[in-house]
Amino acid sequence: MVRDPLSGDDPPDLQSVLDALDDPDCRTIIEHLDEPMTASEVSEECEIPMSTTYRKLDLLTEASLLAEGTEIRPDGHHATRYRLDFEAVEIGLTEERILDVSVDRPSRAADERLASLWGEVRKET
Numbered sequence: 001m002v003r004d005p006l007s008g009d010d011p012p013d014l015q016s017v018l019d020a021l022d023d024p025d026c027r028t029i030i031e032h033l034d035e036p037m038t039a040s041e042v043s044e045e046c047e048i049p050m051s052t053t054y055r056k057l058d059l060l061t062e063a064s065l066l067a068e069g070t071e072i073r074p075d076g077h078h079a080t081r082y083r084l085d086f087e088a089v090e091i092g093l094t095e096e097r098i099l100d101v102s103v104d105r106p107s108r109a110a111d112e113r114l115a116s117l118w119g120e121v122r123k124e125t
Helices: 014-022 024-032 039-046 050-062 110-124
Strands: 066-071 079-084 088-093 099-104
Touching: 014 024, 014 050, 014 088, 014 099, 024 039, 024 050, 039 050, 039 079, 050 066, 050 079
Parallel strands: none
Antiparallel strands: 066 079, 088 099
């Protein structure tokens, strides 16, 4: 497990991580997402309706457990692919006895980091 010190990511919100991991559909998505998939592929693989799939993907992304990437297609109809963005989730107590969450991330190649950065820029525009 590798923590990416250059990622600049803020730690995820404890409650959003707990909510995502407590949701059975989210856990099903995590179990089936062994390679990047589009929302429709996730829906089909997990046998979850599309409207529910989008909500669960948003929940997992908000919790920083999934990462979104854009697949560039020659026809201009680009696709968003989702992939797992953690190897472990640890919940512990701080010195002040406050619950805290940390997420161990897989190591990323330079092109993956650039794609992630580009995705964040697209969200802002």
